Amino acid sequence: MVLTWVYIVIEVLSAVGLIFLILMHSGKGGGLSDMFGGSVGAAAQGSTVVERNLDRITVTVALIFAFTTLTLDLRLQ
Numbered sequence: 001m002v003l004t005w006v007y008i009v010i011e012v013l014s015a016v017g018l019i020f021l022i023l024m025h026s027g028k029g030g031g032l033s034d035m036f037g038g039s040v041g042a043a044a045q046g047s048t049v050v051e052r053n054l055d056r057i058t059v060t061v062a063l064i065f066a067f068t069t070l071t072l073d074l075r076l077q
Contacts, residue, residue, distance in 0.1 A: 007072050014065040021058040026051070 011068040
């Protein structure tokens with residue numbers, strides 16, 4: 001029972017994290033990442049590294065979310 005609650009907490013945290021991380025990505029219009037300095041300019045050297053790391057973090061959190069969703073589904077059946 002305690003393990004189920006741990007999975008639920010991880011699920012909720014990863015869901016909130018995914019929302020935040022997806023909003024940080026810059027789309028065609030710049031997105032919210034402009035607000036936090038994510039895209040200083042197209043000519044900036046570090047902007048591609050920041051975007052690549054943001055992509056990696058987003059994929060990792062998405063995998064954690066998917067794993068906990070499947071695990072909770074199997075545990076609650």
